[in-house]
Amino acid sequence: MSRRKQAAPKQGTLLGFFKPKVTQPPEIPAPPSPKQQPVHDLTETDDRDDKPETSITTTTIYSATSATRKRSDSISSSYDEDNSSQTSIRSSQSETLEIESSSSKYNIHGLGYIQRSKPRFSSHSSQELPSSDSITSAPARKKPRLQPVIRQTVQRPAYGQVSNMLGPSSSSSTLRDIHLNKDTFSPSSPSSSSSQDLMSFKPASTLARRSASQPSFSSPSSALYQQQQQQQQTQQSLPVVPKVRRPDIQPDYVAPNFLGSSRFGSSSINRKQNQIGYYKPPSSSVAISSEKPWETSPIPLFNKTPSWKEFGGSKGSMFPKKPRKTAPPPVKNKKANAKVEYAPQLSSEQQRVLDMVIKEQQSVFFTGSAGTGKSVLMRAMISALKNRFGEGVAVTASTGIAACNISGCTLHSFGGIGMGMESVGALIKTIEGRKVSKERWEKTKVLIIDEISMVDAALFDKLEAIARHFRQNPAPFGGIQLIVTGDFFQLPPVKASGFAFEAQTWPSVMKKTVVLNHVFRQKDQVFIDVLNEMRIGQLSAQALELFKSLDRPLPESKIEPAEL
Numbered sequence: 001m002s003r004r005k006q007a008a009p010k011q012g013t014l015l016g017f018f019k020p021k022v023t024q025p026p027e028i029p030a031p032p033s034p035k036q037q038p039v040h041d042l043t044e045t046d047d048r049d050d051k052p053e054t055s056i057t058t059t060t061i062y063s064a065t066s067a068t069r070k071r072s073d074s075i076s077s078s079y080d081e082d083n084s085s086q087t088s089i090r091s092s093q094s095e096t097l098e099i100e101s102s103s104s105k106y107n108i109h110g111l112g113y114i115q116r117s118k119p120r121f122s123s124h125s126s127q128e129l130p131s132s133d134s135i136t137s138a139p140a141r142k143k144p145r146l147q148p149v150i151r152q153t154v155q156r157p158a159y160g161q162v163s164n165m166l167g168p169s170s171s172s173s174t175l176r177d178i179h180l181n182k183d184t185f186s187p188s189s190p191s192s193s194s195s196q197d198l199m200s201f202k203p204a205s206t207l208a209r210r211s212a213s214q215p216s217f218s219s220p221s222s223a224l225y226q227q228q229q230q231q232q233q234t235q236q237s238l239p240v241v242p243k244v245r246r247p248d249i250q251p252d253y254v255a256p257n258f259l260g261s262s263r264f265g266s267s268s269i270n271r272k273q274n275q276i277g278y279y280k281p282p283s284s285s286v287a288i289s290s291e292k293p294w295e296t297s298p299i300p301l302f303n304k305t306p307s308w309k310e311f312g313g314s315k316g317s318m319f320p321k322k323p324r325k326t327a328p329p330p331v332k333n334k335k336a337n338a339k340v341e342y343a344p345q346l347s348s349e350q351q352r353v354l355d356m357v358i359k360e361q362q363s364v365f366f367t368g369s370a371g372t373g374k375s376v377l378m379r380a381m382i383s384a385l386k387n388r389f390g391e392g393v394a395v396t397a398s399t400g401i402a403a404c405n406i407s408g409c410t411l412h413s414f415g416g417i418g419m420g421m422e423s424v425g426a427l428i429k430t431i432e433g434r435k436v437s438k439e440r441w442e443k444t445k446v447l448i449i450d451e452i453s454m455v456d457a458a459l460f461d462k463l464e465a466i467a468r469h470f471r472q473n474p475a476p477f478g479g480i481q482l483i484v485t486g487d488f489f490q491l492p493p494v495k496a497s498g499f500a501f502e503a504q505t506w507p508s509v510m511k512k513t514v515v516l517n518h519v520f521r522q523k524d525q526v527f528i529d530v531l532n533e534m535r536i537g538q539l540s541a542q543a544l545e546l547f548k549s550l551d552r553p554l555p556e557s558k559i560e561p562a563e564l
């Protein structure tokens, strides 16, 4: 403290030439010797270095003094209205500022405030600043040691406290002026207007390092100090809001607490301790008298942080999801194991064919004209065969569409032969490389082929040889019961190697052939007879007259008739 008082401005000292109305650039005084260097608060702010600082660079001094001048101008502008006594305040405060700026070469934090804020007016011209020549001619000095900027613990005064700090005649001062001052200085007696009191200003950083617990405006006579005391008393007198445990009655809606969600990275929060159940009244003057504030509070209480399970969603999801149904037990082959219940009322001829297949277990080829119920009979057979043999029943067709109609696969896919263009030996090698196809040939007991009219003879012979090879059975088709249906009067095979019934192995395989004659699709017997004659390509005279009687011009349409 005693050292700080020695830093008062004196004529002829380092700061003496920074008078407000100097018009010529001041000369740069020679750097004082260590012995002449005034001792100031630097030793108090930095305990590591008790040596007086002599390494003030010229630039720092000029910047600091220039800034100080601006600061003093802005402050003095608040006083230069009609109070002459404040002139001394201005000058003394200005000197104090200069002292602080010059003695504390590290007063960069105070300087920063000045540089960011524009002076409200400038009564001093730039001629007061030293010229660049004088700066360069200044002797080189030791590089200053930068001090860390200590954050102020001074409580920022409210707007209404500005006048109390500066006195009754300082109503024109603004918070900005106080803001500039409070970062560097703390008035020990703000209400005093004498220069001596202002000279006793202390750097706020020094006060902050001395005691953080002491208020910056510690004078009991300070209005700010009194207001702080009143605030503390008011806070102590406020009612204590009790912490409410989780109520027994759950509210209808529980808002999600996003902080408790692991999605936001706070999954480590102990949710038991994260119960909000804690009602804070909107106004501190309102106290809760009820033991169950959620019953009387108009504000809905979020009594508990719901977990992601309680909220009905997955982790990180804020929307409830439907409970997932329990998965059914795994089934190896659902299609094969499922019992097919298809038992239409079959005609007598249909039933006879079914008995030949099921009871007599013979390979049967049944055919018939359009609408005789071949597909209906086939479905009934599949149902009966699957219920009996299970996975041993292979349902195939010559085309994909026909296979879909009976819930099967193509004959090529079943055999694992691709396009089936290679020789039997090559196809056998191909199948041997496919474990699934090989096992299928070995395990199949009944092979169903629909739309046999599109299967060429060569393919039929290849399949028969492949079956005998993999089943190691010299019987026709390796002992597989063959159920074949189709109408050879309908679509022929794509490859013109002959129909399937023209295959060499066809007679040995198909022991039974049944022709269905009852047409279910049409009821007009004349029309049925004409269709049957057209099916075999032998139209009678009556059929020709009937068709000619139907001859008429087609209505104009964009749809062109298909060419068969």
Ligand SMILES: Nc1ncnc2c1ncn2[C@@H]1O[C@H](COP(=O)(O)OP(=O)(O)OP(=O)(O)O)[C@@H](O)[C@H]1O
Residues within 6 Å of the ligand: 344, 345, 346, 347, 350, 368, 369, 370, 371, 372, 373, 374, 375, 376, 377, 487, 520, 521
């Ligand atoms: N036993 C039956 N009782 C009653 N209606 C039947 C019977 N069998 C088949 N039908 C009906 O006859 C119609 C033709 O049957 P389906 O399609 O099986 O004949 P299709 O021989 O397969 O014909 P297409 O050769 O043109 O494919 C269908 O409407 C079907 O419902």
